[in-house]
Amino acid sequence: MKNKPLLLDCTLRDGGYYTNWDFDEDLVAEYCRTVENLPIDYVEVGYRSIPVKGYLGEYFYCPEYVLKKLKKLMPSKKLVIILNEKDIRASHVNELLGPCKDYIKLVRLAIDPSNFKRAIVLAKAIKKMGFEVGFNVMYMSNWKENSSFLDLLEDLDNTIDYFYMVDSFGGVFPKDVIEIIDLVKSKTNCALGFHGHNNLEMAMANTLTAIDHGCSIVDATITGMGRGAGNLRTELFLTYLDSQKIERIEYNNLSAVVSKFEKLKTEFLWGTSLPYMFSGANSLPQKQVMEWVGMNRYPISSIVNALNNQKEAVEDN
C-alpha cells in the first residue's frame, strides 16, 4: 500500500438496516469510545431524513441531541451523516442540516445514477452551508454500460469532496474496480472512495485494489455489519494496517466491541450466504434477498430458486 487511505466507519448507519436504526445505548457508547482511539478518520453515525413512512429508529433521523451525545464521545473524529437523495430536495436542507453544523463535518448523499442531475442541485445547497459533500453513487457494476451521468462531473471539483463508487450488488471483482476507477478518473479530479459489499467475499480484495489504484477513502463496519451480505470489516482492515506497520492498533478495546457486535450478529445474521452469493454474482438487488433471508422462514433453496427466476426475467427483458 503506497498511500494510506482515509477510513470511514459506518457501522451505525449501514448496520441500522438490521436493527431498524435502533441501537442499545451502552453499545453505542462503547463503540464510540473505542472508535475515538482507533485510526479511523470519519464516522458515519446514521441518516438524516424528512419523516418517511413507517417506524424508523433514532439513527435514521439523528436528532440534534443524538449528534451532540456522539460528538461528545468522539471529539477527535469527523462525524458524517448520509441523506437518501431520493427523499431529500434542496428546499429541505436548511431545516434538515442547520442543526447539524456544530457536529457534522461531512454530508454524504446516496445517489441512483439516474437522479444524478437532481443530486447536483442538492449537493450545491449543502456545500453552501459549509459541509464537506460526499457522493455515494450506487450500482457501479452497471456503469460500464451506462456512464453518461459521469459527464455531469465536469466542474464539480469544488462541490464534491469525495466521489464514492458503491458496489451495490456486491458483485464486482478487482479487474472491474480497476476499469471503473479508470473510467471515473477520465471524467473528474475528485478524491475517490470505495464502498464494497461482501456477497462474494471480495470486499477486502476489492478495497485493497481500489486503494492501490488511487482511491483515497474507503468504508468499513465493525464485523461487516451492513445491509444484505454486509461490508468490509473494520477490524480486518485495521489488523491489516497494523501488520503492515502502517498504523499501530490497540487491540484490547477493539476486541471488546467486536465481541459485542459478533453477539448481535448471532441474532440478526448479517454476512454472506448462498442467496447473497447468488444475487451478488448475478447483479440482483439485495433488498429482496435480505427480506427473505431475514424472515428465516424459507429454506435457502426456495430463495435461490426465486432469485433464479428473477435473473431469468432480467435476462428476458
Next chain:
Amino acid sequence: MKNKPLLLDCTLRDGGYYTNWDFDEDLVAEYCRTVENLPIDYVEVGYRSIPVKGYLGEYFYCPEYVLKKLKKLMPSKKLVIILNEKDIRASHVNELLGPCKDYIKLVRLAIDPSNFKRAIVLAKAIKKMGFEVGFNVMYMSNWKENSSFLDLLEDLDNTIDYFYMVDSFGGVFPKDVIEIIDLVKSKTNCALGFHGHNNLEMAMANTLTAIDHGCSIVDATITGMGRGAGNLRTELFLTYLDSQKIERIEYNNLSAVVSKFEKLKTEFLWGTSLPYMFSGANSLPQKQVMEWVGMNRYPISSIVNALNNQKEAVEDN
C-alpha cells in the same frame, strides 16, 4: 477465467478438524449424493493413517468399509485421501494404501518443506502402487525466504501429479500468490494447485488469482468448513462458475446440504474472527488460535494479546 480449473472438495477431510473426523452418517450421505451431481472433480474424504495417539474419528482413518460406502455414493467422482507425511514412511504404504486401490484415485501428502526429501521417497512408493500423487506443501508465505527445497522438484514430473501451494497461515495476498507461482514454475512443470485459507477473507480472491496465473486445480469446502478460519467455500466458487456460464449449477440440493453444514457451523464456529485475522496477517500458526477460540472460554482480547506476545517473541528471535 481462461481455463476452468479442476475442483477438489475436501469438506470431510478439512472439516474433520472441528468434529474430530466424526460426521453424522445421514449428513455424509446427503453430502455425497449432492457432490455426485455437481461439477466437482475430486473429493477428498479424509486422512489415512497408522494409529496415532488419542481418539480420532472414522474419517481420520478411512477404513475400507468407509471408502466402499463413499465410492458407492459418488461413483463418478475421483476420491482422494491425504496422508500426514510426518507420520507415514514408505514402509507403511503397502499395508496402508493396498486396501484403497479400488476406491481412491489420488493420494495427497501434507508436507512441511523441511521434510521434502523424505516426502519424495514416500511419493515414489505411492506412485509405484498406481495412485496419482499430490503434494500439499505448507507455509507458502515463507517460501520466498527459503525456496531451496524447490530445487528437489527436478525430474519429479512423473512422480507428482499435482503440486499444491498451501497458504497455511491464511496470510497471502494476490501479489504473493503470483510471485510464489512464478517461483514454483521456474522449478517444475508439475500441474499446480492452490489451497487457501480465509483468515483475511482473501481465499476467493487468492484462488481466482491462482487460476488466472496457471493453477490447474483448487480446493474448497462446503461453507468453508476447515481448520482454523476455514477455506474457500465450495458454494461460492460454484456460484461464481455458474454466473460466468462456465458450469451450470443445480442449486436445490446444493442449498440443502449447505444449510445442514451452516447449522453445524453454529455449533463449531469455524470461519474467521479477529484472532484468526491477527494470526493470518502476522503469519502465526492457527493451531493454537483454534484451541483458544474453540474453548470459547477466553475473551477475544486475551487471545489477541497472547498472539501479540507470540508475534513479538517471533520477531525477537
